[in-house]
Amino acid sequence: DGGITQSPKYLFRKEGQNVTLSCEQNLNHDAMYWYRQDPGQGLRLIYYSQIVNDFQKGDIAEGYSVSREKKESFPLTVTSAQKNPTAFYLCASSRAVVLGLTEAFFGQGTRLTVV
Amino acid sequence: GEDVEQSLFLSVREGDSSVINCTYTDSSSTYLYWYKQEPGAGLQLLTYIFSNMDMKQDQRLTVLLNKKDKHLSLRIADTQTGDSAIYFCAERARGSQGNLIFGKGTKLSVKP
Numbered sequence: 001d002g003g004i005t006q007s008p009k010y011l012f013r014k015e016g017q018n019v020t021l022s023c024e025q026n027l028n029h030d031a032m033y034w035y036r037q038d039p040g041q042g043l044r045l046i047y048y049s050q051i052v053n054d055f056q057k058g059d060i061a062e063g064y065s066v067s068r069e070k071k072e073s074f075p076l077t078v079t080s081a082q083k084n085p086t087a088f089y090l091c092a093s094s095r096a097v098v099l100g101l102t103e104a105f106f107g108q109g110t111r112l113t114v115v
Numbered sequence: 116g117e118d119v120e121q122s123l124f125l126s127v128r129e130g131d132s133s134v135i136n137c138t139y140t141d142s143s144s145t146y147l148y149w150y151k152q153e154p155g156a157g158l159q160l161l162t163y164i165f166s167n168m169d170m171k172q173d174q175r176l177t178v179l180l181n182k183k184d185k186h187l188s189l190r191i192a193d194t195q196t197g198d199s200a201i202y203f204c205a206e207r208a209r210g211s212q213g214n215l216i217f218g219k220g221t222k223l224s225v226k227p
Contacts, residue, residue, distance in 0.1 A: 043203070103163065
């Protein structure tokens with residue numbers, strides 16, 4: 001079954017710790033994205049990557065970092081510099097933008113809570 | 116800048132039609148999308164419409180697009196309790212990024 005997998009589903013972080021959220025896709029998609037969802041805020045773009053070894057900041061990149069060493073994988077690290085990290089994080093992937101319709105497929109999300 | 120606006124809540128009775136409205140700002144958007152999110156889950160693509168179309172129908176779903184007013188709507192016929200979810204309207208960001216710009220989502224509550 002083709003799809004996009006996020007892990008873990010729930011994650012707890014202590015103040016001052018870095019944590020890494022995993023996102024893997026087997027859809028052969030070139031582009032991958034990380035969004036943050038807060039209640040009543042919709043989805044806000046953190047980082048995106050259109051090709052391996054390249055990524056760009058989105059609207060709220062401060063306190064986050066990513067890597068794209070493999071086409072299938074786009075992990076997100078929430079660093080201690082992110083002052084309010086408690087949120088629901090969604091990873092998505094899509095075909096290359098130049099192909100037109102960029103229907104995005106989403107993972108099931110990771111709920112991060114600071115304790 | 117680009118922005119997508121939706122009302123936050125809609126409540127309907129089971130069996131009625133639901134209409135969720137959305138306005139967007141980027142007149143160059145080629146595709147517009149509707150996504151559904153159930154509690155604690157990711158987003159699921161429901162349907163999309165190409166900008167040269169006025170209407171698209173897919174079973175119980177009807178999408179209407181008014182390009183002049185930059186208005187998009189999603190009609191769900193014979194709404195069921197299983198349709199209770201948050202519905203997001205989205206347009207693709209201008210330029211080459213490819214990411215989608217989402218509205219804040221409309222929470223649809225279906226009462227039996």
